Amino acid sequence: MIQSIVHIALVVNDYDEAIAFYTKKLHFTLVEDTYQPEQDKRWVVVAPPGSVGTTILLARASNPEQEPFIGNQTGGRVFLFLNTDDFWRDYNEMVSKGIEFVRAPQEQAYGMVAVFKDLYGNLWDLLELNASHPIAKRIEGRG
Template sequence: MITGFGLVCLNVLDLDEARRFYVDVLGFEVGIDREMDGFRWLTVHAPGRPDMPMMLVVPQPPVVEEPIAGQLRSLIARGYLGIGALSTDDCWATYTQLKAKGVEFTEEPEERFYGIDAAFRDPFGNHWRLTQPKTLDQIRATE
């Protein structure tokens, strides 16, 4: 039986820049940052949530062979490989804090059927949603 996600991978173009953005700007914590067999393992997670790690990976050999690695890097830079949504208790407050830190938002917070939602990009072009989700009961009550 599947009990949840063990690891989510996000393709980035530079691990040091990704670490600065996800840790210093977004407030994630570092789980693992070490090199092993010529490969750098770098995971981050939301504060207090080491059980939900995200691994930051640069698509390049030996993980991904060329020319596929180059195609992936191009798609990342164009914002085509968005991974999903990050949750927050207060979308407007988080939006204001992150915008002040220089995060590039492509959509301001807006009320939607599932909660309040905004959109931003990381320094590489990855598209993210920032969502203050409603509970399932709240969503069903509006149907």
């Protein structure tokens, strides 16, 4: 059996401001932006540069019950984990673009990590996993 997680939905306030943040500040690729007139919404998908795995579905809050979860989808825990091939390159660029880091870079047993906020306040790990880490091996096709 082969299965994979294709999308993770991220509740956003506005499609265009979310697209701008992810494509301009994080260099994500806009994979799809399709208007769905029957539901008066858009299907907006972004992915990190060079990624062929899971994508993020930018889902505008469609009712008052969803609005409180914008920026707090996991109750204040780190929500998403962005692995990079060059931690310091990406960290320094993100800082230069005004992205707020709430935990400074730290060397951990699994690699380098720092925590940043997206435009709505969701917490992300920016990390560069050590080559020996099991996930790094999977990314590189060695595990």
